[in-house]
Amino acid sequence: MDINRLVESLHPLERKAVPFLSRCNNLKELMRLSQLSEAEAMRALQWLENKQVLKIHAEVKETVRLDNNGKVYLEKGLPERRFLDALRMKILTMKGLTEATGLSSDEIAVCLGLLKSKAAILIEGGVVSITDHGKKILDKEWLEEAFLKKIAGSDLGPDALTPEENFAFEIFRKRREIVKLDVDKIKRFELTELGKALVDADIEPKETVDRITPAILADGSWRNKSFRRYDVEINVPKINRGKRHFVNQATDYARQVWIEMGFKEMEGPLVNTCFWNFDALFVPQDHPAREMQDTFYMKNPARGKLPDHKLVERIKEMHEHGGKTGSLGWQYRWGDDPAKKIVLRTHTTVLSSHTLASLKGSDWPAKFFAVGHCFRNEALDWSHLFEFNQTEGIVVDPNANFKHLLGYLKRFFAKLGFPQARFRPAYFPYTEPSIEIDVFHPVHKKWVELGGAGMFRPEVVEPLLGEAVPVLAWGPGFDRIMTEYYGINDIRDLYKNDLSQLRSMKQWMR
Template sequence: MSKELQKIAQQLSPLERSIVPHLEKPLPEIKKETGLDQTSISRALQFLQNKGLLEIKKTTEKTIQLGTNGLYYKKNHLPERRLTTALETKNHQPIQEAKKATKLSDNEFKAALGVLQKKALLQLKNGKLSLQASKEELSKKTLEEQFIDTLPLPEKDLAPEQTLAYETLKKRKEMVETKETAQTSFTLTDSGKELLANPKLLTETKDLIEDITTDVIKTWNRNKQLRAYDIHAPVPKLHASKRHFVNQAIEYGKRIWLDLGFEEMTGPKVDSSFWVFDALFTAQDHPVRDLQDTFFIKDVQAELPKKETTTKVKQAHETGIAGSKGWQYSWSPEEAKRPALRPHTTNLSARTLAKLKPEDLPKKFFTINKDFRNETVDWSHGFEFYQTEGIVVHPDITLRDLLGYLKLYYKKMGFENIRFTPAYFPYTEPSVEIHVYHPEKKTWLEFGGAGMFRPEVTAPLFGKPIPVLAWGQGFDRTIMDAHQIKDLREMYSNNLNQLRSKKIWLT
């Protein structure tokens, strides 16, 4: 006897143990003898298969049974039978009269006519219906009727004339239907047979301890033996509650900036055009200020900030400030009062810069938060998205420092291969685009924008021109990459199955 088999015997659970002695019998008998329900038997068989004692075979069998209409007609006779019966009472009836006599619906009557004409049992002449067969012939049950009486039947067992009836009835609405039933059987493997041939194995291992109860612990001695488990057996699912995976990523992103000495900015998601656009030197006729691109808010008006700031921003736009020529147009305070769902978190940077005093410097700020754009939704676009925004304010800060922070940030997000190219934003100069190399697509993807705030931005807000590094990086793309999400819509679907099964952010 193999050691292997002994080990298996030790691992047998009480459930498995209860059916093993009956394994030479067919399934229904096992059920009867053990008194177990179907689910328990299926599970026991599955476990025994896992242990290599038997092999389960699953086959499906198609059974033909009556459909909704079939059941009805079995009780109330088929339409064609009702018509022949009516005509037997009174042959050569006008068609409408016959219909009335049968009490059939239009469709049923049509079907009855069709069937009988096809079988050449009926003739329609001058609007009158006449039977073409003998009484004897008519009184016999048709193939279809016989077939209906014998249902349900396994599809594979049909006799030729039954097949014919089946084919005819299949064409009629909901007369018959097929149902697939799964049949389970099993055969014992060699190990299984060996186990059954050695009942001693079962009795020897019968008294192994199952659960470690308080009593077992109290009375423990060296003679006691615990049952071994099949550690490979599957177990029921357990759901761990988690932070939303996007918020986990935000936590990580925040830590990057906090570690680098950045302070967090918070502030309004609905803000005046003043903070969203005007303070950022975006001319009032710039296309981004169209309803097409930005969500403006209906029936709400914002107020402008203190006069000092407003006047300087107006000057920056109209005639220029700090050596700039400005945009050379007439700036409208009304336009600046239109509130919008911020299209970028840069309103927070502008507000922060306006609160800063020279003696506060140097300062670094960040936020990771939602932005909104009036977009239709597809795999790469949405109307809400996250951005990580940052500014560094210091009299001696340079473009090389901007590139340094961005490179470090992307490295920490897992992107080593990035490049910087020139770009354009109304509020930065020089401006930078950040591209990340996509090894699968073998191409550079744009991940974000950055730059140094223009003097037209810093002079009105801070009181004098000051170098400010500024960036707004799309955050969703980095999360999609980390979770191998191909469609942006999945990020915000809040599909509970997905939320429950998502891996956690591990860095």
Template sequence: MNPNGRLLSMDKFQLSDNEKKLLSVIISVPGDVGIDYLSKITGLPESTINAIIELLKSKGLVREEISYKIVYTLTEEGKKALSEGLPEEKLTSLLLVHGPLSLSAVEAKLGKKELQIALGAARKRGIVEIKGDTIVLNKEKLEEISSDREILKIINEGGSITLDMEKKIEVLIRRGLVKKELKKERRIRAELPLAKLALERSSEVLVKLTSYILTTGNWRNTIIKEYNVEALPPKINPGLPHFYILFIERIKDILKSLGFTEVSGPIVESEFWNFDVLFQAQDHPSREIHDTFWVDYYLKSLDASEEIIERTRTVHETGGKSGGRGWGGFWKLENAMRTILRTQMTSVSARTLASNPKPPFKFFAIGKVFRPDLIDSRHLPEFYQLDAIIGDENMSFSGLLGAITEFFEKMGLKEVRFKPAYFPFTEPSVEGYVKIEPLGWVEVFGAGMFRPEVLEIVGTNVPVGAWGMGLDRLAMALLGIDDIRKLYSKDVNYLRRVFSEKLFKLI
């Protein structure tokens, strides 16, 4: 009988060595105890502790209380920002002391990388604005930065987080300065006095049968742990490619079925191939540090022939034979030799055209491109982009639009719309929309005919149509994903739970 007058079932007295060991520790601690403490005292791993607790709970010898709490911690970048100052703090300090400064002057003080981060954060919150080549400070917004520093300090010291802070903390999380975790805490308490009684009267339970025990017959005098023959075996999941990889491979297969050949190019690219060959002026805003990742490496020479370099110079300065006027001024080779992380896959198309492919031809390139964006649900500093080109003596703008429509039909998107647009290196140009239910019309691509200036530079004598699009946003729209970061998730359990049905759409 137990102290309350109820009969104790025999299995409550059948405890393994580890069950007795753990139960003894739990009983010895007044109140409740955490899993980490039990692991430290018994020397058993937490996974084993958890399994034993489940057994003790099933026998009514312990009870468990579970609580959850959000815990914020600083990342390594966050700790560095707290000790050395946020990049935007350094930027605003310079502007407070010296007044408006040129981009080059600030870069000389902070360096390219830190200036890019500082500008991204400060411009998004209206703390600074760029007028031409000059950074101007908005002093009324400075308190935004001081509040960020105070929050980092509170998190680092383990202080209390208020509701007002949480929205700002989310921004710091997206910047990689703060990490947010939902921690589960399990507290275990012995069911006294029942646990003490079970410990005193328990019989040793045999959990493993050996040949010796079987041959000697000792098993007849031992309590053997029950085996549940109805228990399911461990679930084994087959390996599958990441759903986004499948999505990209599907696009490649469709393009190849339409007669396109895949090409590739370097990620670290010269401004020559990324901008100059595509007839983008050397003072174009997209070439500034706040829109491009510059690499701290200067080329000794360009991987281009003297002929194409001179054609580029001529077209930029005078328009060459294209009939245009060029950009005027002097085209600088030293600017073209600066290295960057490519901002567009059109740089690969430019290299391909410069290799003088024999028409008719169809090429496509898919790869990562890089732009200084603050990370949020719609933006990443790197993303996949597609660029495709078609060249033929009879190539026309309408033929380009027809090829694009055929591609999307193969993707299962039957309705496509075109709207006139402007792009630096194509004319005429359109932006394109496809109908994706339940979203409706979604803008997904840009297209046009390469300008005569571009064709003259690369030495191509036939009309060339080009079109490109960011694949991340198309994938989000087609697969119903609300956060771009989920495209790159490496959490296997999360992928199985949330995206398993999406995998089969793409196989």
């Protein structure tokens, strides 16, 4: 790089560091010489490294140092010496030790053990006395003491210790806060050829403009000056944007697809009576889907109210003998109580039963849709959630038929990104014919099951609508479409709300 351009691109921190680069080779020295803080000096070095002025090498250095107690002992003497000193003149009782020595009970315990093992004291009948050997060693400087003095004055690494010193070090390490091993990370640097040239260059000739400030603009001081060059190729710190949750991005898209196809949105509660969730849909009261293990029933409140008596009567007739539809019905005694149970909706089809009940003759032909959460009482694992997204569409049209159902479905799934769909017979208590929809996954090149559809049975439609108008209905799950799109393997990740996942998740782009 041209040295002049390099000089122009120097940041003020780099400018402060450059004059000292030839006089030192590590971060600490540079800080001392340049009076830069650690963070500033480090940033300057990193930027200079980016500019290929120098190379940074990180080294780890271990140093043996005095810890808190070690510093105190260096000044006041080791506790064992003070202990022995106190015994020089008199015999002490165990109880009187604290007062006489001025040591803590922990320290006394250490001293007793230590001095006894050195045969410097004698403990008998609750009294402690010094031995002759004890008196003898009291007059010498101990190895441990010499060691403390030595490391206090130097930065020795563990490798530099003599075997005796190492022995003392190991003993002290077992005791509380006498010595420690400090691990220092040393940043050394080495100038490149470019760096050597930079150090020799004149870096102070021109005054350059750094940040453009309102003050600089106001006084025009930027005129006739050069601007410091920035490293425009540098990686910048990431910033975070505000963002919709990715699940909501996808469900909003589903809404848009429905609206484009002329459907009107249905709304309704998540908490329903079984009457709307099951009975109005001709699901018999002993159907396995109504059993506890699949369905979230409410403990408090446990029972709700049934709607208009006439409607209830019509539904009851339908279950018991098929009303006036010509159906046999399910042929059992329909009861109020199971219909009053409160349930978290098990499917968005409950919205269709509410909607059908609210329509009158002049309202159709009509098309409705819903997108929303449904619930299933099961344990969480990678492929099961107790809350799942379903999307639901119905077409109420006196001229609707099975071919239309297939037509709507094909178009709907094509808009969701699956141009190939195939249909298989299936079974739901409230539709006839019933369909299972498979779509061809364009990437994995295989058929994927996406949900159910059908034509509502007359036993469903007649009591709600007043006449048996054909109603086409489909209610595919939506989670699978989302997990496929976002590349999520564990379905729990849909609602993990890990902010870094939310921040980095790709945008819904269909």
